[in-house]
Structures are given as structure tokens and as C-alpha cells.
Amino acid sequence: xxxxxxxxxxxxSEEQIKTRIAEMAAQIDIDYKGKTPLLxxxxxxxxxxxxxxxxxxxxxxxxxxxxxSSYGTKSETSxxxxxxxxxxxxxxxxxxxxxxxxxxxxxxxxxxxKLLSMRRPASIKLCTLLDKPERRRVQVDIHYRGxxxxxxxxxxxxxxxxxxxxxxxxxxxxKPSLYAR
Ligand code: PRP
Numbered sequence: 001x002x003x004x005x006x007x008x009x010x011x012x013s014e015e016q017i018k019t020r021i022a023e024m025a026a027q028i029d030i031d032y033k034g035k036t037p038l039l040x041x042x043x044x045x046x047x048x049x050x051x052x053x054x055x056x057x058x059x060x061x062x063x064x065x066x067x068x069s070s071y072g073t074k075s076e077t078s079x080x081x082x083x084x085x086x087x088x089x090x091x092x093x094x095x096x097x098x099x100x101x102x103x104x105x106x107x108x109x110x111x112x113x114k115l116l117s118m119r120r121p122a123s124i125k126l127c128t129l130l131d132k133p134e135r136r137r138v139q140v141d142i143h144y145r146g147x148x149x150x151x152x153x154x155x156x157x158x159x160x161x162x163x164x165x166x167x168x169x170x171x172x173x174x175k176p177s178l179y180a181r
Pocket of ligand 1 (some may be wrong): 042045046101108
């Protein structure tokens with residue numbers, strides 16, 4: 001399979017992603033046995049990961065989504081998080097799993113975890129496909145982590161540059177010539 005022309009290199013193949021998600025789903029199945037967790041996806045990036053994760057899970061679960069913005073069109077976080085779309089469900093007493101595509105500075109997730117914790121869920125955990133620890137500015141607890149990644153511009157499998165490449169089925173690094181950092 002030829003790598004997308006705008007990708008400099010491949011980070012995780014479809015097969016690697018599938019295998020890792022199956023492992024994460026199996027762990028969630030064990031941890032939430034007999035419960036019905038509510039998966040909350042953070043739009044937009046996480047929708048691809050969330051749809052594969054929940055289909056790999058065997059226990060009962062429900063889903064909801066929220067949307068925030070902190071990056072605008074830039075590659076550096078503004079540090080300000082805005083809630084663009086709230087969840088529809090009442091999460092009081094629910095076992096919540098926040099599903100994110102990447103933890104970078106941690107600013108977005110720390111805001112989301114605080115916001116949702118105030119609504120008194122029975123429990124709240126964080127599941128992220130990628131973790132970029134080099135860029136962390138705020139400490140956030142991760143309960144389920146897919147892969148650790150270097151500080152590079154990742155695209156594909158939900159990750160975009162200017163809204164493109166989300167539908168590429170694998171994760172790679174974007175050619176630096178395509179953006180000015
Ligand atoms: C990404 C990602 C997280 C956030 C992580 O979203 O999905 O929400 O950035 O960054 P942080 O740890 O530095 O806060 P992005 O703003 O790129 O939006 P998208 O999911 O719609 O692509």
C-alpha cells in the first residue's frame with residue numbers, strides 16, 4: 001500500500017491500530033463488567049476512534065458527544081477552551097469514559113474532565129488513542145492510552161490538517177513543507 005503523498009512517514013498502520021484498539025476494548029470490558037458506561041467523544045477528531053472502540057467492546061454502552069475549540073486553525077493551543085456543543089445526556093450517576101483522539105498540552109482535557117466531574121457522574125475516566133507527553137503543560141490522568149507519539153504533526157484516522165486527511169485509515173506524520181509551524 002502506497003503512503004499518502006502528503007505524508008512524510010507512517011506511524012501506525014491500520015492493522016496496528018486495530019490490534020491496539022482490541023486490547024483497549026478488552027480492558028474496558030473487564031473494568032466495566034455488569035455496567036453500562038457512557039462514552040463521550042470529543043469532536044471532531046475522536047469520532048473515528050470512538051466508532052471502532054465501541055464496536056470492539058462487547059459490554060453494553062451508550063454514546064454522546066461534545067465539541068470544544070482551543071486551536072482554531074492554528075497548530076499551537078490558544079490556551080482558551082470554548083465549549084461549542086454540550087452533551088445531550090444527564091450524566092449524574094453514570095460511569096463516564098471520555099474518548100479523545102490525542103492528549104497534547106492537556107489543556108482541553110483538563111477543562112473537559114473538570115466540567116463533567118462537576119455534574120456528579122458515578123465515575124469518570126479518560127481514554128485517549130494518542131499521547132504526546134513532550135507537549136504537556138497541564139497534568140491529566142490517563143486511564144486508557146493507545147500509543148505514545150513524538151512531537152510531530154500527526155494526521156489520518158481522525159487527525160486533520162486544515163480539516164483534511166481525517167478519512168485516511170492509518171496514522172502518519174505530515175510533510176513539514178505543507179505547513180509553517
Ligand atoms: C485536538 C484533540 C484534543 C485537543 C488536544 O483537537 O482532539 O481535543 O486538540 O490538545 P490539548 O491537549 O493541547 O488541549 P483539535 O482542536 O485539533 O480539534 P479536532 O478534534 O476537531 O481536530
